[in-house]
Amino acid sequence: MKKLKKAKQAFTFYTRLHLQELTGYKARDLKGLLKGIKELSGSVIYHHTHRFLQQHQFLSPEPPNDFAYWVAEVLGEHKLGEELASVDVIQFSSIRALREKLIQTIENHIRYMENTGRGQFRVSGMEEQFHFIKTISFVFPTSYVVHNLLEFVESLKKVTINSIYFHVFEAKLRLEKSINDFSYWIDTNCGENELSKELARLDPYTYTLEGLRTKIINLIEKRIK
Amino acid sequence: MKLSDYEAVVGKNIIEELRVLGKRLTGKVVRNVNSTAVGGGVAEILNRMNPLLNEVGLRAHWSVIKGGEEFFSVTKKFHNMLHGKDEALSDKEMELFLQTSEENLKNMDLSADIIFVHDPQPIVLIKNKSRFKKSKWIWRCHIDVSQPNAQVWNFLKDYVEQYDASVFSSPSFAQILKIRQFLISPSIDPLSDKNKELSKEKIEEVLKHFGIAQGKPIIAQISRFDYLKDPVGVIDVYRLVKKYIDCQLVLAGGTATDDPESSKVLAEVMERAKGDNDIHVLAIPAASDIEINALQRAADVVLQKSIREGFALTVTEALWKAKPVVASAVGGIPLQIKHKYSGLLSRTIEGTAYWVKQLLNSPAYAKRLGQSGRAYIKQNFLLTRHLRDYLLLFLALYHTEDIINI
Incomplete structure (x- = not known):
C-alpha cells in the first residue's frame, strides 16, 4: 500500500434528511407546468429533479426527473419528455441555471408545436395532475x-x-x-x-x-x- | 419494540440518524390528540410510534377527546363528505359538533410543546391556541381529501388555517392553504405480526387450516369485502387466467359486524364463487394478523383490484413480502408501484388477467419485480421512515428556511 x-x-x-412540503399548486397541462417551474421556489425545482435519485435508488438510475416522466407518461409528449430527461443536471452549478434550462426547453417545444399547427395540448385527468412539492x-x-x-x-x-x-x-x-x-x-x-x-x-x-x-x-x- | 430491534431490518446507520434527530428535540413534549384509543389506523400508529418517540428523547403523550354517539355520527358524516360524498350538514349537526368540542376544550389538558391533532373530530381544540402561546399546533389529516365536499371542507378550513402546520398522506390531498402543508406517507411496521418473517411450517399450517392446496399457484387478494375493492372483479380475473393456467384464488378479508354492506358483498362473492373448489373465500375475524401474513406470503401473485383507494397499506404489506403485485392505478397505489419497476398497474379485468398470466409464466421476472418492490417499501414506507418524518416535521416547526442546519 x-x-x-x-x-x-x-x-x-x-x-x-429531507422532508417534503406540499405547495398546493397543481398543473394539468404543459402551460400550467411551465408556470409552476417559472414561479415556484428553487426548492420545488430541486425536489422534482432529484427525488428519483433517492426514492428509486435500488431499482434503476432512471427516470431522471418528475417533469420528464409526467410530460411523457401523462401528457404523451414523448419528444419533450426525452428532452427534459436529457437535461444534463451535472453541468449546472445553481438551481437558477437549471430552472432556466427547463423553461427554455419547454418554451421551445411549445413554440415549435404552435408554429407547426399542433398547439392543442393535452390536459391530464384530475387523478393524474402534476403536484408541485418542495x-x-x-x-x-x-x-x-x-x-x-x-x-x-x-x-x-x-x-x-x-x-x-x-x-x-x-x-x-x-x-x-x-x-x-x-x-x-x-x-x-x-x-x-x-x-x-x-x-x-x-x-x-x-x-x-x-x-x-x-x-x-x-x-x-x-x-x- | 425498541429502536434497536429495527436495526436488523433497516441498518444501524438509519437508527443512528433517528437518535441524532431525537437529540435535537430532547425533552420536547408532544401531545397527540385523536378520537379513539383503540381500533382504527390512527390508534394503531400512535401505539407503535409513541414508545419510539420516547426512546429517542421526546416525551410523547396521548389524549383522547370525549363525545357521545350523536357526536360521532356527525363526525362520521364529515368523514364521508370529505371523501366526496354528496350529503349536507344540518345546523343542528353543526351545533352538536361545536358543543361537544367546547366541552372537550374545557376539560382537556392540552399543555405541550407540540400539539398533534389527528383528523377532524378534535379539530376545534385549536381554539385553545391563545392559552398555549408557545406551543406549536399541527393538524394531521389521515383522510383522502382530494375532492372534498365543499360545505364540510370550508367549515373545517377555518380551523385548519389557525394551526401552525398541516400534514397530508398524498400529494393529491394538498389544498391551497395559508399554513404550511407537509407530505408524510403512512407506513407499516415490519416487526408486527402482520409483517414479520414467518417460518415455512407456519405458512403451511395456515394453508392447511384453510384447506388451500400447496403446489398449485395461488392468486390472492387480501382486503375487506367492500364493493370498492371489487372482489367480484377479482373472480373474473381469476377465471380468465384459469383458462390457461391451473391455479387457485384466495379472497380473504375481515367482515365488520357494524357494516351491513360487507355481508352483502361477501354473499355476492360466495354466489359468484359457487361450484369452484379452487376459489377460497375466507371471512377472517379481526386479530388474525398471523393468518393474513401467511396468506400473503403463500401467494404467487397478489392483487389489489380496487376501484377507489386511500393509501392501500395492503399493497405495502404484499410488496414488503417481495410479492409481485398487480394493482389498480388508483389512490395511493401509484405512489407505491412504479409500473414494471416495483409492480404492475392495471385498469381493467382483462389487463389484470394479462399481467397475472405473465407473472405466473415468468417466475424469474415475478421474482425480480417482487424484490424491487420490497426494496422500494424498505426505503420509503416502513415505520422508521415515518418516525424520521415526524421528527423532521417537529424540527421544521421551529424553522422557516428550506435548508436547515441542525
Whole structure:
C-alpha cells in the first residue's frame, strides 16, 4: 500500500434528511407546468429533479426527473419528455441555471408545436395532475471524521447513502459549490489532484446511490493500493 | 419494540440518524390528540410510534377527546363528505359538533410543546391556541381529501388555517392553504405480526387450516369485502387466467359486524364463487394478523383490484413480502408501484388477467419485480421512515428556511 499523506484538515462526513412540503399548486397541462417551474421556489425545482435519485435508488438510475416522466407518461409528449430527461443536471452549478434550462426547453417545444399547427395540448385527468412539492433539507454532521484517504474510504463504506447524496449532489447544486465535496477535499487536503479530477468527472446522475458508492470506493482503492 | 430491534431490518446507520434527530428535540413534549384509543389506523400508529418517540428523547403523550354517539355520527358524516360524498350538514349537526368540542376544550389538558391533532373530530381544540402561546399546533389529516365536499371542507378550513402546520398522506390531498402543508406517507411496521418473517411450517399450517392446496399457484387478494375493492372483479380475473393456467384464488378479508354492506358483498362473492373448489373465500375475524401474513406470503401473485383507494397499506404489506403485485392505478397505489419497476398497474379485468398470466409464466421476472418492490417499501414506507418524518416535521416547526442546519 502506498504511503498516505495526512490531510491538512480532517473531513467530516455530513448527512442530510429531507422532508417534503406540499405547495398546493397543481398543473394539468404543459402551460400550467411551465408556470409552476417559472414561479415556484428553487426548492420545488430541486425536489422534482432529484427525488428519483433517492426514492428509486435500488431499482434503476432512471427516470431522471418528475417533469420528464409526467410530460411523457401523462401528457404523451414523448419528444419533450426525452428532452427534459436529457437535461444534463451535472453541468449546472445553481438551481437558477437549471430552472432556466427547463423553461427554455419547454418554451421551445411549445413554440415549435404552435408554429407547426399542433398547439392543442393535452390536459391530464384530475387523478393524474402534476403536484408541485418542495424539499426541506436538514443537514447535520455524522460521527465519521477522517484524516487520510484510507480512513476516508473505510468511512465511505459505512456512512448512509444520505451522506453520499449530500456531499455529491446537494452540496454542489443546492449550496452552489463548484465541485462535489469529496473531490474538493481530496485535492486540497490530500494533494491527490488526479484522483480528485477522476471523481469530479463522474456523472453521478447516471448511477444508483449504491452504485455510486461502489464506484467511488473502487477509484480510491485503486489509487491507494 | 425498541429502536434497536429495527436495526436488523433497516441498518444501524438509519437508527443512528433517528437518535441524532431525537437529540435535537430532547425533552420536547408532544401531545397527540385523536378520537379513539383503540381500533382504527390512527390508534394503531400512535401505539407503535409513541414508545419510539420516547426512546429517542421526546416525551410523547396521548389524549383522547370525549363525545357521545350523536357526536360521532356527525363526525362520521364529515368523514364521508370529505371523501366526496354528496350529503349536507344540518345546523343542528353543526351545533352538536361545536358543543361537544367546547366541552372537550374545557376539560382537556392540552399543555405541550407540540400539539398533534389527528383528523377532524378534535379539530376545534385549536381554539385553545391563545392559552398555549408557545406551543406549536399541527393538524394531521389521515383522510383522502382530494375532492372534498365543499360545505364540510370550508367549515373545517377555518380551523385548519389557525394551526401552525398541516400534514397530508398524498400529494393529491394538498389544498391551497395559508399554513404550511407537509407530505408524510403512512407506513407499516415490519416487526408486527402482520409483517414479520414467518417460518415455512407456519405458512403451511395456515394453508392447511384453510384447506388451500400447496403446489398449485395461488392468486390472492387480501382486503375487506367492500364493493370498492371489487372482489367480484377479482373472480373474473381469476377465471380468465384459469383458462390457461391451473391455479387457485384466495379472497380473504375481515367482515365488520357494524357494516351491513360487507355481508352483502361477501354473499355476492360466495354466489359468484359457487361450484369452484379452487376459489377460497375466507371471512377472517379481526386479530388474525398471523393468518393474513401467511396468506400473503403463500401467494404467487397478489392483487389489489380496487376501484377507489386511500393509501392501500395492503399493497405495502404484499410488496414488503417481495410479492409481485398487480394493482389498480388508483389512490395511493401509484405512489407505491412504479409500473414494471416495483409492480404492475392495471385498469381493467382483462389487463389484470394479462399481467397475472405473465407473472405466473415468468417466475424469474415475478421474482425480480417482487424484490424491487420490497426494496422500494424498505426505503420509503416502513415505520422508521415515518418516525424520521415526524421528527423532521417537529424540527421544521421551529424553522422557516428550506435548508436547515441542525
